[in-house]
Amino acid sequence: RVKPSRIVDLQQHRDERGCISIAESRWTAGFPIRRVYFLHEVTDGASRGGHAHRELEQLFIAAHGGFTLRLDDGFHQAEHRLDTPGTALYVGPMVWRDLSDFSPDGVCLVLASHHYDEADYYREYEEFLRDSRRQT
Ligand code: TYD
Numbered sequence: 001r002v003k004p005s006r007i008v009d010l011q012q013h014r015d016e017r018g019c020i021s022i023a024e025s026r027w028t029a030g031f032p033i034r035r036v037y038f039l040h041e042v043t044d045g046a047s048r049g050g051h052a053h054r055e056l057e058q059l060f061i062a063a064h065g066g067f068t069l070r071l072d073d074g075f076h077q078a079e080h081r082l083d084t085p086g087t088a089l090y091v092g093p094m095v096w097r098d099l100s101d102f103s104p105d106g107v108c109l110v111l112a113s114h115h116y117d118e119a120d121y122y123r124e125y126e127e128f129l130r131d132s133r134r135q136t
Contacts (some may be wrong), residue, residue, distance in 0.1 A: 004092030065106030074132030
């Protein structure tokens, strides 16, 4: 199991008009949601991610369609297919992630704990690996 990561069920309300899925800082994410972004119009066959974060916590949601998230904490690897809006994936600090295999029109919604900060990124896998193994 890759730490820190976990599946989180969103609160959902469905009626004859359709469905609403809800993520709240306190109950769902477990961190203050300071930034929201989404990946869309992903080129067929393209991969996204390819980095880790020092501090950032995130919740990944397949708002439409699906995609595959591969996680690596420096010791263990895991693969998750997200393809239902009610099931999110929490990913914490020091986890390398790759996103791939987007379905056509797939939308990856991301709720993040901090504003964008390039200094928080590991863009080099070797550097990430060195630091993740040093920390434990
Ligand atoms: P990046 O995080 O590498 O993308 P992904 O994980 O989706 O593959 O970001 C792609 C580009 O967008 C990069 O130039 C940084 C920029 N960016 C921002 O300016 N602000 C943001 O909040 C995010 C997520 C990215």
